Amino acid sequence: MYDKLNEIREETLRRLNEAGDEKELEALGVSVLGRSGALTEILRGMGKLEKDERAKFGQTANLVKKELEDAISLRREKIAAAMQEKRFALEALDVTEPGVRKRPMGRLHPMTQTYRTIRDALVGMGFTTFDGPEVEYDEYNFTKLNLPKDHPARDMQDTFYVSERVVLRTHTSPCEARALLALEPPFRLVIPGRVFRVDEADASHSPVFMQMEGLVIDRNISLADLKGTIDAFVHAVFGEEVKTRFRPSYFPFTEPSAEVDISCTMCGGCGCRVCKGTGWLEIMGCGITNPHELENCGLDPREWSAFAFGLGVDRVASLRYGITHNRLQYENDARFLGQF
Template sequence: MLDSTLSELETRAVSLIEAAADAEALETARVEFLGRKGSLANIGKDMGKMAPEDRARVGKLLNAVKQNLESRYESRKAAFERAALDARLGGEWLDLTMPAPGARPGSLHPLTLIQKELEELFTSLGFAVVDGPEVETPWHNFDALNIPPSHPARDAQDTFWLEDTLLLRTHTSPVQVRAMEKFGAPLRIIAPGRVFRNEEVDASHEHTFYQLEGMMIDRDVSVAHMLYFMKSLLTAIFKKDVEVRLRPGFFPFVEPGFELDIQCLICGGPGCPVCKQSGWVELLPCGLVHPNVLRSGGIDPDEWSGFAFGLGLTRLVMMRYGIDDIRHLASGDLRFLQQF
């Protein structure tokens, strides 16, 4: 009795498996015959009621039917999977013989744009663009600039110290010393470049940022000369008059020293994170070159004088383009960079 039942079940199952039009119909057939509650599973449950001699015979027949159906199911399933893969690959087909579309057009970083503008401005005024190493000696970074060993800038909290008493330069001022040593006086130079300080990063501070130093050495140079060049610089960069203020400031390498601030161009004066809620941004520390600095560069201060300034190039870029967070500039985010 069970023999004929199994034979009929096998015939019907094979017919449904082979006739399945898609993977869903195939899965329905599998559940009906091979599932945990399917037809073969129900027959297997009834085998315990059979006589031992019938149980062995029916068990072998049941296993043979099950293996046949599973084999046919797996074969049909693989065929459907191949067809689905072929369809997907056909939709994603790529002709590798076609020429490449070419490199996507890029754009200059805003720091590069402003640096180029400043270089063009100062070269038109007779200044040379010079560069120096980012890994410096304490002599060029501190001593030659009249910064004594007791100065807080030499502390590990402000300076990245390396092996063999070297350090990552904290400003681009060492380039001024190297230029004096190499070229002597008279001298007109600017020195743009990357500098490093052990800063806590926030909207207006980074551990890696950019500055631009400038120096002019000649006979009888005065504060009036310095103000002329600073005004020319700001007018050229912002393409308009900006409100500035000049405050006395102490810097070991200039005497007298000044802080030239501009009114914050992000908030216009009320205060924001960029200007630390003050409405003003320190932009141009400047002053007349200290005699000790001239002597360190091999220039006689009794014969020559000059002015120097240090421009926060990164902050200038933020003011120019209305960038409210300094961290955008080093983020590498193409969405940000493609705006310029």
């Protein structure tokens, strides 16, 4: 019986160290000290012993029982302390920790980025910005720009009429007339803004788009000044390696007029899908300001001469960023805009 008692004692102390939580400890206690526990069984079997033996064994067994009870309660305290420590660790709050939830960063629209690049290139050449209204008099939008009421070139633009005399401007050029009337030449202006045309929205058309226009007026302005300025401007916006070429064209407010092409920014001029195999991309219209426009704005074309150029900011943005559908720039889908 002593051997059995010792066995129970050692077994219990060993299992005690393995008990990881309150529940396991409780189960262990019951299996040893409970009503039908191992130790209780032994104490119960003591009745068969002789009187002297019984007293002696009883004393030993009670010592063991006391030892085990103490060991169990000590273990219980340790487990409780460990649990509390664990909970404290979990609940701990580090007030110096940086915030983990990052808010998505806003970015500039590709068109805004492109506009700023173009504007900065021109401002670097001594241009200043000039602004005008989007709802404009027919007078400034057409008549002053050498497009009188019966001029066939008015058919080139499908215009939103607000009233007989008022339109949504079809280009930024009415600001040219406003500037020529208001400012004292010489000056150089960059004129950005939204313009409107009656157009179904598709891959390359939109009823509203962003245009940008440059106007330079001085004495003895020549086509060489125009070409030099546009060359410098194209290099600043698209890179030094990009070439330009001028093709004769027609605009009512310039004479002579030209379309400007740049060597394809996608293929470098070898020919690709974007440039339709030609190696060139049409980028803007330009020309020497028609003397009639200067006259209409009260300036003497024998004293003053000017040149102007205009381009679509969305088109330039598409070429810079390889955007295939212009329309995407007006839909303001955050998934699209987040890429720039």
